Amino acid sequence: MTSIISARGLSKHFSGPGKTTVVAVDDLTMDIEPGTLTAFLGPNGAGKSTSLRMLTTLLEPTGGTARVCGYDVAEQPAQVRASIGYIGQKNGAGQYYRVRDELLSQGALYGLGRVERRRRVDELIDVLDLGEVAKRPTMKLSGGQRRRVDIALGLIPTPRLLFLDEPSTGLDPQSRAHLWEHILALRERYEMTLVLTTHYLDEADQFAERVMVVDHGRIIADDTAPRLKAELAGDRLTLTVTGDATGAVQVLRRAAEDSGTADAAVVTTPVPEGTRLVAAVNHGDRVLPGLLAALREGGSDVVAVELDRPTLDDVFLTLTGRSLREDRHDVPAPGEEVVDGAAAGPPASPTTSPTTSQTSGARS
Numbered sequence: 222m223t224s225i226i227s228a229r230g231l232s233k234h235f236s237g238p239g240k241t242t243v244v245a246v247d248d249l250t251m252d253i254e255p256g257t258l259t260a261f262l263g264p265n266g267a268g269k270s271t272s273l274r275m276l277t278t279l280l281e282p283t284g285g286t287a288r289v290c291g292y293d294v295a296e297q298p299a300q301v302r303a304s305i306g307y308i309g310q311k312n313g314a315g316q317y318y319r320v321r322d323e324l325l326s327q328g329a330l331y332g333l334g335r336v337e338r339r340r341r342v343d344e345l346i347d348v349l350d351l352g353e354v355a356k357r358p359t360m361k362l363s364g365g366q367r368r369r370v371d372i373a374l375g376l377i378p379t380p381r382l383l384f385l386d387e388p389s390t391g392l393d394p395q396s397r398a399h400l401w402e403h404i405l406a407l408r409e410r411y412e413m414t415l416v417l418t419t420h421y422l423d424e425a426d427q428f429a430e431r432v433m434v435v436d437h438g439r440i441i442a443d444d445t446a447p448r449l450k451a452e453l454a455g456d457r458l459t460l461t462v463t464g465d466a467t468g469a470v471q472v473l474r475r476a477a478e479d480s481g482t483a484d485a486a487v488v489t490t491p492v493p494e495g496t497r498l499v500a501a502v503n504h505g506d507r508v509l510p511g512l513l514a515a516l517r518e519g520g521s522d523v524v525a526v527e528l529d530r531p532t533l534d535d536v537f538l539t540l541t542g543r544s545l546r547e548d549r550h551d552v553p554a555p556g557e558e559v560v561d562g563a564a565a566g567p568p569a570s571p572t573t574s575p576t577t578s579q580t581s582g583a584r585s
């Protein structure tokens with residue numbers, strides 16, 4: 222199948238403080254198949270937005286090449302922009318305009334005729350569940366509703382490929398879940414390819430078919446979430462045993478080694494009932510029955526068992542020695558203002574700017 226995105230050695234360097242260079246993206250090489258949902262997952266400053274901004278032609282790469290929807294991002298930016306949608310991190314709808322009017326203006330900007338424009342806007346209002354707020358000015362909407370208006374703006378020209386930069390950041394869990402329902406429904410309805418960035422481990426885990434883990438500008442892992450978890454982070458098995466735990470430690474260590482885990486160390490902690498033993502094992506569900514039988518045979522008395530499945534955070538921890546959760550802190554990139562709901566007009570023209578709901582000035 223022909224890739225809808227194909228990047229080779231894409232990189233972006235910025236000038237940092239003094240005479241330093243910030244390598245924001247380093248040698249990004251990947252192919253993305255049409256119809257897939259890919260998530261770039263990584264901590265603040267990992268290079269996720271910069272990657273998206275190069276692929277959407279908002280930033281000129283320092284090196285490397287990329288083709289998006291069959292067009293070269295450097296040589297044919299107008300064609301790339303006409304084929305994609307891009308929803309940036311900031312809210313883009315004009316604060317004082319009513320939602321429906323804002324969407325209609327975007328339709329006019331993209332050259333849709335009056336009838337087609339209305340049809341498209343009404344369809345998006347319906348699909349994105351904006352009917353109740355369609356006559357309200359954007360500034361009177363909740364964060365989740367505004368994000369849905371942003372997405373509607375980005376979808377006016379029916380792009381085949383939609384880029385979303387942190388679509389749900391800052392929303393409460395209920396609004397996030399609601400927004401995701403819409404994103405998934407839109408994907409199905411318009412058969413779009415989606416590429417998004419996120420800090421949320423659960424979102425990448427649950428919704429993306431492919432997770433690209435990014436750290437310090439590089440892709441450090443790229444696979445489905447189940448495979449990343451199975452291959453890079455074992456299950457965590459916790460046993461509580463009474464009496465002398467020496468034999469149980471040996472049995473557990475052997476089981477962990479046999480399961481092929483990268484680190485078969487057993488951590489022991491005294492607890493009121495006896496000793497708690499913790500080890501990483503691969504395929505804990507399959508290991509557990511045999512392990513319990515071996516412990517019983519060896520005379521160990523197991524009083525409690527817990528099996529924790531790995532998360533993508535465990536994957537990140539294995540790869541980097543750091544937790545994504547600890548890395549998370551909301552800081553703006555240099556040169557970026559923190560403006561909640563910053564008003565930004567629609568793109569200057571459909572051929573000079575991508576379908577964006579964000580001010581499209583490059584950061585470089």
Ligand SMILES: Nc1ncnc2c1ncn2[C@@H]1O[C@H](COP(=O)(O)OP(=O)(O)OP(=O)(O)O)[C@@H](O)[C@H]1O
Pocket residue numbers: 235236237243244245246263264265266267268269270271272418420552554555556584585
């Ligand atoms: N215009 C700029 N000038 C200098 N450095 C920049 C600029 N834009 C981004 N950077 C730096 O490039 C690196 C990658 O930034 P980027 O915004 O791509 O990260 P990110 O993974 O999207 O982070 P976040 O999750 O916070 O949005 C960071 O070190 C950032 O500070």
